[in-house]
Amino acid sequence: MKLFKKIFKIFLLVVVLLFVGVWLFTKTLHPTYNGELELANISDKVTVYYDEVGVPHINAQNQQDAYTALGYVHAQDRLWQMELIRRIAAGRLAEVFGKELVRTDKFFSGLGIEEAASKTIQNLDKNSEAYKMTEAYLNGINQFIDEGAKPLEFYLVGLDKEKYTVKDVYNVFGYMAFSFAVAHKTDPMLTEIKEKLGEVYFNELNGASTENLTLIKNQKNPEIKAEFAKAMNNLLDKLPISPFIGSNSWVLGPEKTKNGKVIFANDPHIGFSQPSVWYQSHIKTPNYEMYGFNLALTPFPLLGHNRNYAYGLTMFENDDVDFYYEENNPNNSLEYKTPQGYQKYKLIDKTIKVKGGADTTYQVKVSKHGPVMNGLIDFIEDERPIAMQWIYTKLENQLLDVSYKMSHAKSLSDFKVGASKLHAPGLNIMYGDAKDNIAWFASGKLYKYRDSLNTKVILDGASGKDEIVEWIDFEENPQAINPDWNYVYSANNQPDSIAGVLYPGYYLPEDRAKRIEYLLEDKNDWTKFDVSEMINDVTSPVAPENIMKIAKDIDVTQLTASEKKAFNILKNWDGHYGKKKVAPVIYTRLWYEFVKNTFKDEMGDAFEQFVNTPFEEKVVAAQVRKDNSVWWDDISTKEKETKQDVVNKSFQNTIAFLQKQLGENVDGWYWKRVTTVEYEHAIGKAGGLLRKFFNVGPFETNGGDQVINNQIYKIDSTGYYKIIAGPSTRRIIDFSDVENSITILPTGQSGNVFSEHYKDQAEKYVNGDFVKMNLNQSDIEKSENKLVFLPKK
Incomplete structure (x- = not known):
């Protein structure tokens, strides 16, 4: 009996020591929100105040120091997210998750994103402010990699930290641009329907794209101062990072608001995941200020505001991807037919490293249109080579300048210059300012084919008849500046005309657009509270x-x-999608x-x-x-x-x-019996204890598909609707009270599971509540959490 008690005591001691050891280890993984740290490559002290929801308010003497600090704090909250998103375009997910991701890696690495990034980087102006601030941001990230704690996820998957470069930033841009595209899900399916069922079936389907349209109106005024598709879906379903899907935004001119100042609203719709897509930060220097929302590994915010102006985006949904049937030389499969004779495919050798397995090597064939998909996607039964032409990799990439210019604009005219440089992805860029300007720009490089060509099917690559015949000047892009109806909006719906025609695209149904127009049209005394109710609206007019x-x-x-x-x-x-409806x-x-x-x-x-x-x-x-x-x-x-x-x-x-x-x-x-939302972490998807530890939810929620509070789900035979996407943030900026503008994220600011801000906004989000976006310096300095960066000696 004494021996048993002794063994039990030893066992209990081991368990206690193990528990204490694990507890002490996890304490080292917590983000640092207080204290002092030394940071290289800064010239003066940088103070970071963390507010009640974990947003860093960065106070620096110059932008170089501010962006270095931003890189550091962004990495300590979101390094795992950064690591995943940089690996997608490079085809490096199988290194982390094993052979199940080889097909996905093969596809993305063959799209030409990395090759386009290398070409772009060679031509960058290394003396530009955009480049210097990007290098400062990356320097901050890399200092955290050297000195900060390795995220828990890295231990769980056996991954070492690896430093970041400008190429990683462009790989993120490339993934973002591809996830906006819809042609890869539609064109192959419609081609198959046309070829197998005939013109009558095809024409009825295709004609629906020009019926029941709520059109975004143009107006410029002066400034005031199918196997293929199935394979594609299977590949994209395996991605551990969210795709971009839709969005709402509307900007109310002073004539439409109670206080006589512009009110700006935006909620981009993106696949739900944990952590949330956007990382918030507030940078303030003696000559610059911006409260921004950044994607992982992007130094400049795609959504932002300050006291002078606000901007945001929705997806344009224009058609910037086209597929071509190439015709091989019958005597040499390494050549394809063109009007000038046979040309050689460009051949690119690729290697995919696989965790726990042998490397996979393959070869990409590239025609003048782009990479041949047959070699990149398994299960394409069509023997004809199908090449993908994508504007993102075809034209000069100025996305770094676009995001820098939008976040550093001095006026509406200055902002428009930034918007005009965007080639792909197509974005509806929304704008409002303190000088009473409102604007919408459908940005992206647009082009024309011959009049009779239907771009919703796979085109003829050999004849030369299906090539781009004209590039459209940005001034002909859809846009509205201070229109006389006193508001601008976008819900991914069809613009009314581009160069005199309805421009081809994959625009979303009219439901949200129709509801937005109905609610905005007759009311002229809007307040921030009214807009907060509207952005949570769940009624379908259709x-x-x-x-x-x-x-x-x-x-x-x-x-x-x-x-x-x-x-x-x-x-x-x-049409109301309430929980008890x-x-x-x-x-x-x-x-x-x-x-x-x-x-x-x-x-x-x-x-x-x-x-x-x-x-x-x-x-x-x-x-x-x-x-x-x-x-x-x-x-x-x-x-x-x-x-x-x-x-x-x-x-x-x-x-x-x-x-x-x-x-x-x-x-x-009841609707709540068949709908739930859960924000899944890449590791939490494995289920069991990992799901409970890493995932956030599930929750009941209001909303349905194609209402303003767009809760997106797949409709299938099960009768249950797991919400997979929706507003990735909701933002409302009222220029009559800009210091009390409001926002919300689906889960929280941090991607570190040990952070108190990992999921502290989740219940507020599903309840339709908001948190403050603080610009008031005296309020910011009351924060309980203050992190000071000192120049490294």
């Missing part, structure tokens, strides 16, 4: 219209009591059944690539309005089905499914 179009074809006399009750709830719905549950399931019963029989496997795309949403809004359509007939039956057949079958299937899923009581089919 869903009730769709329901009325469907309802007229439902045979009510054949419905059961439960079906009639559900029908009446649906028919009387105002029943109608959104019925509508969303009915949407799925309607799409499946209309399109799946003809599309086959391509159906899975069709659903859950912006294109599908526009097609369905057009389809419900059609009495006659080639798509109504179910080709798998002998009978010829009508719209009424499809609608009634879809409604009956919907109710039967929901009764099985949620029970017989229709009144209990």
Whole structure:
């Protein structure tokens, strides 16, 4: 018995020592928000005040010192995020996660992002302020790598810290630009439909892109002072970093606000993840100030404001990716046909390092249009070489100058110069200032093809007939400066004209745009509080219209009591996606059944690539309005089905499914029972204890797809809607009270799981609340957390 007690005491001592050791080790991984640190390459003391949500307010005597400090504090909160995002374009995720990411690495490393970055860096003006501030920022990051704590994630995956260069910054720009593109999800699918089903089926689908449009209006006034697609989706689904998806922004002129000053609102829609996409910081020097939102590894904010002006963005959704069928030389597969004869493909050898496995080597074939996708994406059954032409890698890259200029502008005219330099990705850049100017610029390098060319299908690369014939001057890009309707906005919807025509793109449905216009149009006494309510609005103006179009074809006399009750709830719905609303549950399931019963029989496997795309949403809004359509007939039956057949079958299937899923009581089919949001960490995706430790959530939340508070989910056979994307931040800047402007992040400011700011905004976010963006120096200096950087001796 004594021996047992002795062994137990020893065991207990070991457990206690182990626990204490782990606790002490984790204490070394916490970010440093207080005290003094020495920093090389700064000329004077830099003071960083951390506010109540962990935003660093950086006070420095010059911008060089400020950006060095920014790099350091950004890295200590977000180094893991920086490490992942820099690896995507370089094809280096398999080094961290193993062979499962080899296909993704192969695709991204073959796009030419790194090659384009190298070419850009060679031509950079090393004496420019943008370059010098970028080097200072990277220097701060690298000092943290040398002296700061290695993040827990690095230990868990066995990763060593590695210093950063300007090339990593451009790799981030490249990934951002690619994630904005939509053509790779749509063009191959439409090509397959056209080739396999014919022009009639194709034309009905393609025509939907020019129906039911809420157009962004142009006006300039003076300044006041399918296999392919399936493979693509599979690759992108594995990415540990969020893709960019949509966004809202509106800027109200002084005539529209109660206090007679501009109010600016912006909420970019990006895939949810942990940590949050944006990192906030406030830089102040004697001659410069900016409260900004930075992507990982980007020195200059893409969203920002100060006392003089505010700016933000939404995705333009223009078409800047085109695919071409190349024609190989029948006697030499290393050559392809051009109007001038056969040319040799450029060959680039690539190697992917794989954690726990042998290196993978492969070769990229590049035509004059771009890399050949057949060698980069597995499962492309088409034997014809398909090359991808992407404006991002085709033209000069000035993104560093664009982001620097926007964050350092002195006037609206100065800001416009920065916006005009953007070639890709296409962005709607929004602007408002203290001098009562408001503006919207659809930025990106636009171009024309011959009039009859349909760019939504794969083009002919051999004939020379499908080439770009004209580049459009920026002054012809859609834009509005101080328009006489006194507001500007964007919800990724179609601009009304570019060089006299509707410019091709992958614009999102009109739902959010229509709601924004409806709410803004007649009200002229907007306040910050009103705008905060609007940015959380969850009412769809289009869903009730769709329901009325469907309802007229439902045979009510054949419905059961439960079906009639559900029908009446649906028919009387105002489009509001509240947690305890029943109608959104019925509508969303009915949407799925309607799409499946209309399109799946003809599309086959391509159906899975069709659903859950912006294109599908526009097609369905057009389809419900059609009495006659080639798509109504179910080709798998002998009978010829009508719209009424499809609608009634879809409604009956919907109710039967929901009764099985949620029970017989229709009144209990609450929206909150089928929707949740969880912010997933790349390691938390493994599940179990790691999920609980790293992920944030799950939470109930208001909102639905294509409402202003856009909660984006995939609609499939399960009947549950896991929200995967939404507002990556909400920001409201009121120039009548700029020091009390407000914002919110989905989770928190820090990506360090041991930080108190890892998830301290999460519940506020799902509740629609905000936190202050502090510009008042006296308030900032009251902070409990103060980190001082001293020049290293």
